[in-house]
Amino acid sequence: MIKFNNVTHFYNTGQNHKITSLSGINMEIQEGDFVAIIGANGSGKSTLAKHINGFLLPGSGDVYVDGFNTKDIESIWNIRKKVGMVFQNPDNQLIATTVEDDIAFGLENIGIEEEEMKRRVDWALNIAELNVLRTSEPHLLSGGQKQRVVIAGALAMHTTYLVLDEPTSMLDPKGRKNILEIIKTLNEEKGITIIYITQFMSEAAQFKKIFVMDKGKIVLTGSPKSVFSQADLLMNLGLEVPQITQLARKLAENGLEIPSNIITEEEMVEYLCLYI
């Protein structure tokens, strides 16, 4: 379980213009959860993500990962083993010169034995569907493939939690879809907890739970349906509801009997079929 206990974080501490990037965050993420965090630029999403693996430490309050406090220097490597991170720019996360070596990088760092390492690399390559690219060099891969390598690298560590900080914002639509599919399988079949930060509302709609952030606070929590039904609030925060929800609202405004919290195309099709 990941637990944020009244976490506040400042940038530029000790300087004149102190910036509060997180204020009073209380949040719990259970093992096996499939959650998205949304928010406008500068709302503190990335800062929050970097608190989960102890990369940033709370100014006040505590972050616990499976009972380990991130402030505890002794347990920081334990936490980083449990929490895999995927960042935005795929180019700046790959360290080694081939795919398999990169996946092994984390394992080398934590001192895994050779045999076990080979087994884990094979396993991760399989899950991320990278078998054919095993010996490829990173710069020859597409953005989506690179992100899959990063995910595989985290998987090989046997992480419990996977934190993805806008992993698809530099990808093409195809790569974007592919990454989401893989993440879904990981959650459903391997039980890996997914914490997914995104600016794409259509992506967020596919998660089980959404946290909405604004100015360093969590302002709204709930299922996609309940979150996206509050379109006006989201609009005020500089966010949009998914296109399909927008369409449903427009249709409802014009007199069609359609609920305004539709979040998938399938639902929309069902309701529209009633009119044929």
Add this chain to the structure above:
Amino acid sequence: MMFFRSITIGQYIYRNSIIHRLDPRVKIFVVILIITSVFLINSWIGFFLIGLYLFTNIYLSKVHPKYVLKGIRPLIFIIAFTLLIHFFTTPGEVIYHIWILNITREGIQRGLFIAVRLFYLILSTSWLTLTTSPIALTDGIERILSFLKIIRIPAHEIAMMMTIALRFIPTLMEETEKIIKAQMARGADFESGNIVKRIQNFLPIIIPLFVSAFHRADELSIAMEARCYRGGEGRTHYRQLLITKVDYIFMIVTLLILILSYL
């Protein structure tokens, strides 16, 4: 930019050959031996033997010689320059006289020797980098240097820096091309003007490149730490190095040839 494409150093070409399967430590050691002996040898027979040996190695590696020779192209000017300098500056028996310059017999001999030495130097290092994957190479260097840890030589750090450099060379080259195109689209001119002007014109390429490189370094270090990187201590290796019978045979043959060519 055609300039980038012609540098072979660090351009590994995969083939299934004896040479490719040799232990990188053995290959690095052999190249060091060749380079030192090339500068000790002073006879044409010796040079001939080493040349034969080097070309056999290249043949055995199944890499087309044109790749090896490509690495020499950027350095032809330097070789020609040293050749000429030696022709004219070595004192001795004058065999040709132009204006105030004298070409001596000793000069020709020494110039040719130096040219051959440089040629072999590039040949052997290209052979090493063409047949050894960058990973194997850095692994080899790390292991070779690891016994120097006692005198505080940071073997792991050096190897890690090399790995990252190798990983980012293609990425940064791509980025350079992008920046060049972007600046050209804004009307930048890299082709005309005198030398000073041209160098000045490169600033709009260098500055964005540096800014982005630092940015990358920052993000990369975060990604590395997120993956539990904390230096070389307690680190295991994905790739194991093994010295086999073939490696020993290769070493012995090399040593014999080097001794023969020195005699």
